[in-house]
Amino acid sequence: MAKRRTNEKKLKKQILSAVAAVIVLILAYFLEPWQYIGGESEPGEELQVHYIDVGQADSILVRVPTTDGMKNMLIDAGTAENYPASNITEYLSSLGITSLDYFVITHPHLDHIGAADEVINMFEVQTVIMPECEASSKAWENVLVAIDENDVEADILDKAGDTYTMGDASFKILGPIDPVNEKETNNYSIVMRLVYGDTAFMFTGDAETDSEEEILKNFSRSEFSSDVLKVGHHGSTTSTGEAFLSAVNPSIAVISCGEGNSYGHPHDEIIELLEKNGVEILRTDIEGDIILCSDKTKVYRPNSN
Numbered sequence: 001m002a003k004r005r006t007n008e009k010k011l012k013k014q015i016l017s018a019v020a021a022v023i024v025l026i027l028a029y030f031l032e033p034w035q036y037i038g039g040e041s042e043p044g045e046e047l048q049v050h051y052i053d054v055g056q057a058d059s060i061l062v063r064v065p066t067t068d069g070m071k072n073m074l075i076d077a078g079t080a081e082n083y084p085a086s087n088i089t090e091y092l093s094s095l096g097i098t099s100l101d102y103f104v105i106t107h108p109h110l111d112h113i114g115a116a117d118e119v120i121n122m123f124e125v126q127t128v129i130m131p132e133c134e135a136s137s138k139a140w141e142n143v144l145v146a147i148d149e150n151d152v153e154a155d156i157l158d159k160a161g162d163t164y165t166m167g168d169a170s171f172k173i174l175g176p177i178d179p180v181n182e183k184e185t186n187n188y189s190i191v192m193r194l195v196y197g198d199t200a201f202m203f204t205g206d207a208e209t210d211s212e213e214e215i216l217k218n219f220s221r222s223e224f225s226s227d228v229l230k231v232g233h234h235g236s237t238t239s240t241g242e243a244f245l246s247a248v249n250p251s252i253a254v255i256s257c258g259e260g261n262s263y264g265h266p267h268d269e270i271i272e273l274l275e276k277n278g279v280e281i282l283r284t285d286i287e288g289d290i291i292l293c294s295d296k297t298k299v300y301r302p303n304s305n
Contacts, residue, residue, distance in 0.1 A: 046293040047169060047196045048302075049228070052091055053284040055080035056234065056258030056265070057111035059088050060203065062194065063095075066167035073102040073166060075192075075203055079114025080258055088115045089122050091289075099124035101166060105143070106205030107188040108135035113143055120146040127153045129164075131176055133188045157190065160218065168296070169196040174223065175207055177214040186233060187211040193226060197296020200225065202248050204232040204239065212244035224248050227299040228292060229279075231255045235266020245277060252280045252292070252299065259285040 050061040057078030064071040077088050103125045106112055119125070120143070128147055147154050163172045175191035176183060189205030191212075202224070207215075212232070216224075224247035232239030234257040253274050257265040266283070274281050282290050293302050 046295050046302075047199075049201055049292045049294075050091075051230070051254050051256055051282075051284060051290040051292075052088060053083075053288045053290075054078050054087055054256070055083035055285075056261040056263070057083060057114065058106070058205070058234075058256050059115070060230065060256075061092065061095075061097075062166075062169075062201075064166040064169045064196070070097075071101045071166040071169075072097055072099065073104065073171075074100050074119065075104045076106055076112040076205070077103075077115040077119045078109075078111040080111055083258075085115035085118040089118055092119070092123065097123065099126065101126050102164065103128045104190060104192070104203075105130040106190040106203075107131060107185055108133060108137065108140040108143075109185060109206065110137065110139050112205065113139055117142040117146040120150055120152060125150065125152045127155055129155045129157065129173075129190065131188045131190055132156050132158050132178075133185070135185070160215070169194060171195070172223065174219055175211050175215045177211070177218055183211070184208070186238070189232075191215060193223065196294050199227050199294040199296060199299050201228045201230070201292075201294075201299075202226040202250070203230045206233040206239070208233060208236075208238045209241040209244070212239070212241050216243060216247060221247055226250055227294075228252045228254060231266065231270065231274075233265075234261075234263070235270045235283075236263070237267045237269050240270055240273065242273065245273065245279075250279055252282060254290055254292075255281065255283045255285075257283065257285045261285075 048063040052059040057080040058076040059078055060075040062073040079085055100123055159178050160173050160175050163170055171192050171194040173192050176188055186206040186208050187210055189207040191207050192203050194201045226248050229248050229250035231253050235255040255266045291302055292299055
């Protein structure tokens with residue numbers, strides 16, 4: 001029975017891949033070059049980071065050009081009210097993506113994992129990277145089942161400092177600093193810095209100031225400087241302490257949050273702190289999907305290169 005289920009999953013993935021290929025051809029024909037941000041067959045020269053609008057949740061797609069086509073990494077796959085799992089799976093399919101080299105799950109909250117099981121079931125995921133933590137939610141159980149049934153390699157982090165590569169890009173895990181079993185769930189969040197040429201992107205999940213302070217104590221200042229900061233915890237005052245922001249020293253900050261959300265994210269104090277430091281603020285609740293590119297020397301939006 002298990003073998004039959006596996007074959008059915010493979011057939012489903014093949015059908016979805018065929019449909020995605022048709023969508024890609026349509027996009028390539030009708031859209032301007034800057035709008036169509038690289039299919040798998042003809043990658044552009046730039047690294048792309050897509051901050052997908054998933055409402056009061058997080059999901060980020062990183063695409064790295066290589067001689068073998070685009071390498072893909074998804075960081076979180078959260079769901080929120082009026083933003084179902086299909087919001088993410090259809091976004092990936094519309095780009096012609098059929099496989100993910102890495103799927104990073106920063107921590108086991110629904111707004112970061114709500115669509116994770118469907119992503120694993122629909123796409124060929126090579127490696128899932130996740131923190132060593134425990135959670136009892138049905139959503140987390142679904143993720144673990146999907147990993148097992150699809151025979152996905154799971155890299156469970158027990159310490160910070162590991163480095164991974166994707167073509168000419170590399171990313172280093174800066175947090176959480178162990179032991180994670182003593183932390184509040186948000187501080188389980190994987191914090192990672194991706195470097196591409198002379199540019200860098202910082203991804204923080206929902207890591208709060210306690211985690212930020214631990215990371216600052218354990219890594220040299222050179223490990224933080226980044227052009228772009230994904231603001232922690234949707235712009236809550238629980239994250240983005242002044243010391244951490246100073247170390248990252250970004251020129252751009254991206255906040256993923258839902259329009260009119262009940263938490264009041266992003267908080268005014270964080271907006272004021274970013275503005276005081278001269279950081280350009282981009283918000284999914286205002287702009288929808290946000291795409292940033294890097295040519296190894298600078299970070300830019302694809303319609304303003």
